[in-house]
Amino acid sequence: MATLPPPDEARFKRIAKQATADLVRNALSLPNLKLLSRVQHKATSRHAVIYGGHDSTDPSLPMVGAHTFLRSSLTDLADLFQLNTPAKLDAYGATLGSRITAKQTLFSLTSTEHPAATSSASLAPHCEISWFAYNPPLPGMSKRDYCVLESHTDIEVLDQSNHVRRGWVRCLHSIDDVAWYPPVPNMVRASIARTGLVCIETDTPGLLEVYYVLVPVLTGAAWNVATKRMAKRQVEKILRLEQFLSYQHLDYGRAISASVVSVKNTTKCCARCTKTFHWLRTKRQCHRCLDALCSSCGSNWSVRGKKLFVCHDCFHPSLHDPACMY
Numbered sequence: 001m002a003t004l005p006p007p008d009e010a011r012f013k014r015i016a017k018q019a020t021a022d023l024v025r026n027a028l029s030l031p032n033l034k035l036l037s038r039v040q041h042k043a044t045s046r047h048a049v050i051y052g053g054h055d056s057t058d059p060s061l062p063m064v065g066a067h068t069f070l071r072s073s074l075t076d077l078a079d080l081f082q083l084n085t086p087a088k089l090d091a092y093g094a095t096l097g098s099r100i101t102a103k104q105t106l107f108s109l110t111s112t113e114h115p116a117a118t119s120s121a122s123l124a125p126h127c128e129i130s131w132f133a134y135n136p137p138l139p140g141m142s143k144r145d146y147c148v149l150e151s152h153t154d155i156e157v158l159d160q161s162n163h164v165r166r167g168w169v170r171c172l173h174s175i176d177d178v179a180w181y182p183p184v185p186n187m188v189r190a191s192i193a194r195t196g197l198v199c200i201e202t203d204t205p206g207l208l209e210v211y212y213v214l215v216p217v218l219t220g221a222a223w224n225v226a227t228k229r230m231a232k233r234q235v236e237k238i239l240r241l242e243q244f245l246s247y248q249h250l251d252y253g254r255a256i257s258a259s260v261v262s263v264k265n266t267t268k269c270c271a272r273c274t275k276t277f278h279w280l281r282t283k284r285q286c287h288r289c290l291d292a293l294c295s296s297c298g299s300n301w302s303v304r305g306k307k308l309f310v311c312h313d314c315f316h317p318s319l320h321d322p323a324c325m326y
Contacts, residue, residue: 004107004129012175013109016127016151019173019194022057024155027198027211029056030065036232039066041239046070048239050232055215057194062223065213066235070199072208072245074154074168077199080244081152081170095240101143103132106181127151131181134190137233138226144190147181148172157200167200174217191217197238212238243315272297272311288314 004012033053040047048068055061070077083092093100109127127149134144155167174191183189198211212235218227267283269276271291277283281294287308298311 002107004109009109012129012149013127015173015175016109016149016171019149020151020153020155020169020171023171023194023196023213024157024167024169024198026056026063026194026213026215027065028157030067030211030213033063033065036064039236039239041242046239046242048236050235052228052232055194060219061193061215061217062228062231063213063215064228064231064235065211066238067209067211068238069202070208070210070241070245071206072242073206074166074199074201074208076245077208077241078152078154078168078170092244095244096237099135099137101133101135103130105130106147125151125153129175133184133187136230138230141226141230143187145184145187146172146174146190146192147176148174148192155198165200165202167198169196169198171196193217197241210238210241267292270294270297272313284309286311286314 003009030051033051036050036052038047038049046068048066051065051067053063055063080088080092082088097103105128107129109129128151129147130150131145131147134146136142136144149172151169151171151173153169153171155169156164157167159165172195173193176191193215195214196212198213200209202209214231214235216223216227216231267277270281270293272293273296275281275294277292277294284293284295284298285291286293286298288310291311293309293311298309299315300307300309301315
């Protein structure tokens with residue numbers, strides 16, 4: 001992979017470090033902004049709160065953010081975004097990255113300095129310059145491409161009780177002075193600032209407080225009904241994080257072998273909700289536990305080109321723990 005001259009690398013590292021600090025500040029300020037909506041993921045029953053306002057660093061820029069809770073550890077969550085295995089790539093493409101049509105790392109930068117001690121390779125600071133193409137969810141909008149600084153780092157923050165809490169951040173921040181990567185034909189070069197995930201540990205072991213902040217570099221007429229709707233849809237993807245965590249654990253080999261097993265004809269009701277099967281409530285089979293289920297108690301997932309039906313309990317048992325619903 002190509003390398004940057006030391007002065008440029010040092011400059012980009014400073015930009016990434018400042019953008020990460022600004023992202024954390026924006027995330028923690030979300031509850032003070034205007035409440036836009038409350039959304040719920042139909043598969044996991046997890047809730048998120050969506051806020052809207054302005055960027056704290058540049059008030060001329062709009063900001064949209066989401067807040068929820070998540071059953072995971074900082075290490076597991078950070079490890080997912082390494083995207084270094086087929087399972088992780090499958091999981092990312094099916095959940096958070098469903099609108100990302102192409103991605104390429106241009107330059108890898110050395111670790112940024114940070115105050116928190118790192119206990120895992122997954123939490124080790126990482127910074128790179130990358131390019132990605134994005135297909136907007138709204139019809140009629142041109143494809144976008146972005147050239148960004150992407151940085152991952154662990155953090156420490158003070159909560160309202162002045163207790164130090166550990167956290168992890170994934171920050172994306174556009175850089176427009178990368179002359180060696182010109183705009184791509186048939187795509188609109190777009191920009192984002194201080195955008196990404198902030199995850200903070202709570203008093204409950206295994207439960208994280210998660211923020212997703214988006215600051216599109218749009219002003220005036222460019223920040224309209226369409227772009228506001230697109231931004232809101234993007235931050236709502238925070239509810240796909242638990243899917244992202246669970247998706248990579250789908251056992252492809254087990255699923256293939258299970259797919260040849262037929263559902264027992266004698267089964268009359270769903271093994272989860274116990275509702276009786278009929279012509280409107282058809283019988284399905286989980287490819288992991290092999291139970292007979294109705295379609296409401298599971299979902300179809302694409303694993304390396306094959307559609308698999310997996311019940312919610314097998315996909316991630318803790319998703320349906322009422323104690324952790326936000």
